[in-house]
Amino acid sequence: xxxxxxxxxxxxxxxxxxxxxxxxxxxxxxxxxxxxxxxxxxxxxxxxxxxxxxxxxxxxxxxxxxxxxxxxxxxxxxxxxxxxxxxxxxxxxx
Amino acid sequence: xxxxxxxxxxxxxxxxxxxxxxxxxxxxxxxxxxxxxxxxxxxxxxxxxxxxxxxxxxxxxxxxxxxxxxxxxxxxxxxxxxxxxxxxxxxxxxxxxxxxxxxxxxxxxxxxxxxxxxxxxxxxxxxxxxxxxxxxxxxxxxxxxxxxxxxxxxxxxxxxxxxxxxxxxxxxxxxxxxxxxxxxxxxxxxxxxxxxxxxxxxxxxxxxxxxxxxxxxxxxxxxxxxxxxxxxxxxxxxxxxxxxxxxxxxxxxxxxxxxxxxxxxxxxxxxxxxxxxxxxxxxxxxxxxxxxxxxxxxxxxxxxxxxxxxxxxxxxxxxxxxxxxxxxxxxxxxxxxxxxxxxxxxxxxxxxxxxxxxxxxxxxxxxxxxxxxxxxxxxxxxxxxxxxxxxxxxxxxxxxxxxxxxxxxxxxxxxxxxxxxxxxxxxxxxxxxxxxxxxxxxxxxxxxxxxxxxxxxxxxxxxxxxxxxxxxxxxxxxxxxxxxxxxxxxxxxxxxxxxxxxxxxxxxxxxxxxxxxxxxxxxxxxxxxxxxxxxxxxxxxxxxxxxxxxxxxxxxxxxxxxxxxxxxxxxxxxxxxxxxxxxxxxxxxxxxxxx
Numbered sequence: 001x002x003x004x005x006x007x008x009x010x011x012x013x014x015x016x017x018x019x020x021x022x023x024x025x026x027x028x029x030x031x032x033x034x035x036x037x038x039x040x041x042x043x044x045x046x047x048x049x050x051x052x053x054x055x056x057x058x059x060x061x062x063x064x065x066x067x068x069x070x071x072x073x074x075x076x077x078x079x080x081x082x083x084x085x086x087x088x089x090x091x092x093x094x
Numbered sequence: 095x096x097x098x099x100x101x102x103x104x105x106x107x108x109x110x111x112x113x114x115x116x117x118x119x120x121x122x123x124x125x126x127x128x129x130x131x132x133x134x135x136x137x138x139x140x141x142x143x144x145x146x147x148x149x150x151x152x153x154x155x156x157x158x159x160x161x162x163x164x165x166x167x168x169x170x171x172x173x174x175x176x177x178x179x180x181x182x183x184x185x186x187x188x189x190x191x192x193x194x195x196x197x198x199x200x201x202x203x204x205x206x207x208x209x210x211x212x213x214x215x216x217x218x219x220x221x222x223x224x225x226x227x228x229x230x231x232x233x234x235x236x237x238x239x240x241x242x243x244x245x246x247x248x249x250x251x252x253x254x255x256x257x258x259x260x261x262x263x264x265x266x267x268x269x270x271x272x273x274x275x276x277x278x279x280x281x282x283x284x285x286x287x288x289x290x291x292x293x294x295x296x297x298x299x300x301x302x303x304x305x306x307x308x309x310x311x312x313x314x315x316x317x318x319x320x321x322x323x324x325x326x327x328x329x330x331x332x333x334x335x336x337x338x339x340x341x342x343x344x345x346x347x348x349x350x351x352x353x354x355x356x357x358x359x360x361x362x363x364x365x366x367x368x369x370x371x372x373x374x375x376x377x378x379x380x381x382x383x384x385x386x387x388x389x390x391x392x393x394x395x396x397x398x399x400x401x402x403x404x405x406x407x408x409x410x411x412x413x414x415x416x417x418x419x420x421x422x423x424x425x426x427x428x429x430x431x432x433x434x435x436x437x438x439x440x441x442x443x444x445x446x447x448x449x450x451x452x453x454x455x456x457x458x459x460x461x462x463x464x465x466x467x468x469x470x471x472x473x474x475x476x477x478x479x480x481x482x483x484x485x486x487x488x489x490x491x492x493x494x495x496x497x498x499x500x501x502x503x504x505x506x507x508x509x510x511x512x513x514x515x516x517x518x519x520x521x522x523x524x525x526x527x528x529x530x531x532x533x534x535x536x537x538x539x540x541x542x543x544x545x546x547x548x549x550x551x552x553x554x555x556x557x558x559x560x561x562x563x564x565x566x567x568x569x570x571x572x573x574x575x576x577x578x579x580x581x582x583x584x585x586x587x588x589x590x591x592x593x594x595x596x597x598x599x600x601x602x603x604x605x606x607x608x609x610x611x612x613x614x615x616x617x618x619x620x621x622x623x624x625x626x627x628x629x630x631x632x633x634x635x636x637x638x639x640x641x642x643x644x645x646x647x648x649x650x651x652x653x654x655x656x657x658x659x660x661x662x663x664x665x666x667x668x669x670x671x672x673x674x675x676x677x678x679x680x681x682x683x684x685x686x687x688x689x
Contacts, residue, residue: 083372
């Protein structure tokens with residue numbers, strides 16, 4: 001894709017594709033970001049109360065610790081995925 | 095050596111370390127003062143962000159709020175970490191690409207409007223000052239305890255120290271100092287937690303011990319805790335006792351607010367590359383998670399230990415006697431904390447015992463009366479903010495651990511107060527004065543006005559901190575609501591949409607004003623006690639507490655901005671190009687001073 005940097009029209013096209021791919025990754029990540037704490041941690045907790053974890057249930061664990069671990073995984077996934085995407089579309093800083 | 099000397103030694107040694115680093119890395123030029131020359135590695139930056147971010151609210155206050163409420167206050171844990179996802183995905187990389195020094199500079203340029211920049215500065219100042227009030231509450235608790243003076247005296251001494259500390263250096267001094275502060279505060283938080291977890295569950299990892307079995311009974315710790323607090327007439331620890339809607343809204347407000355706080359966002363301007371900005375947010379959360387995964391264990395175990403101290407043989411046995419409290423060394427913490435006037439007890443029925451239970455629960459009152467312990471709760475005052483600092487004393491840990499915790503609590507409060515004061519002073523001197531009112535101001539005068547702004551901010555925060563609108567973490571939560579309602583939406587719309595200048599200004603003003611009025615109606619006008627028309631127990635709108643209103647304010651901001659933008663002229667061509675360039679990492683040079 002090295003020729004894109006010399007061809008403005010193709011570069012603009014690639015930039016559009018890059019942004020669309022980025023927005024897709026963000027949307028998927030944000031769905032998980034919302035479902036875990038608000039779903040498993042709060043709203044769905046009564047429905048999942050059968051799943052026990054160390055003296056309490058899954059919802060309690062998600063609310064106190066699980067969602068933090070999921071947030072961490074999401075950020076590192078996004079950084080890894082985007083740094084790869086930057087190179088694929090030739091928009092990285094090097 | 096007595097405890098007072100040990101505390102002084104630990105606090106003194108940690109201060110000497112921070113000040114030494116600050117002098118070593120003293121800021122010379124304006125750009126160094128604000129952004130540390132942009133040569134900070136993502137891991138270092140993450141650690142400094144974590145210290146900057148984890149304030150008196152996280153360190154001193156949060157575990158106490160969780161301890162006395164249980165599951166329902168998991169909102170703090172989820173809300174204050176979930177915001178980093180928003181920051182990493184929606185803001186940090188793009189603001190780094192934009193490449194200026196401050197949040198309001200981005201808003202001013204993106205919305206091609208000095209008015210937008212002014213409004214953003216006002217929003218930043220309102221949110222940051224509220225935040226500093228919460229910090230001062232924590233500073234008062236920490237200084238009050240380790241100098242063994244009243245809360246008020248502690249607060250006044252703390253204010254002087256914070257000010258002296260913040261004017262010493264700019265962000266460069268602050269970046270490396272904050273790495274040291276992170277190390278002190280994380281050790282101070284986890285070491286006592288490890289001791290207590292070993293005592294109670296035999297597990298050296300507190301986060302796992304929380305879900306382990308209690309050593310003396312062999313039952314799961316949380317089940318045992320549920321049983322004890324139920325017997326004392328309180329809501330079960332792991333149960334959902336509050337309002338679900340408010341819980342969701344409060345968590346969301348904290349998340350959005352996290353991604354709208356200037357002193358945290360500013361951190362991502364200081365990494366060398368766009369890809370580093372993405373990693374930085376992750377590293378910051380790694381270092382934050384070390385404390386946040388431990389905090390629920392600290393809360394639950396402290397609640398367990400406190401209950402055990404007041405009912406040494408369980409609720410069916412006798413409550414602790416006044417004589418034991420006064421003579422037994424394992425109750426010495428009660429005497430020390432009584433001096434700060436944040437802990438109080440009174441033998442109301444004169445039976446020589448201090449019975450601790452929920453006297454709002456009729457069944458428990460009947461049970462206590464039948465047992466002969468009276469109808470009133472005799473633990474009359476237990477300020478939530480003292481729990482973390484008192485925790486090692488309650489668990490009878492060695493003196494050096496108590497000294498370390500005092501140093502850690504101060505590190506947390508100081509590092510955040512310093513970061514916030516820096517954000518406030520840069521907003522006033524860089525954005526307001528140099529950017530708008532007196533553009534030809536010299537560097538020397540700019541630094542001087544930055545320091546004057548710091549002094550004014552800390553004076554206001556100290557005055558209001560004397561009668562805070564809530565416990566440290568609750569006051570800080572209000573600051574998050576304000577940031578959520580004003581800053582985050584315009585930053586996001588600036589990157590992801592083509593909203594225009596008028597839309598942004600209208601959105602910010604609507605979000606800020608509505609949220610501020612809602613908070614003032616419940617917490618008092620300008621937080622002056624007694625001037626409120628409603629209380630959070632019986633809020634104006636449904637079950638929406640003033641602490642949870644930030645998410646509503648953010649929705650109002652988005653809605654107003656879109657509507658106004660639709661009705662007015664679209665953004666000019668060059669701004670469209672700016673938006674497109676911000677979205678693509680390629681060509682992110684070193685950031686430049688806007689003036």
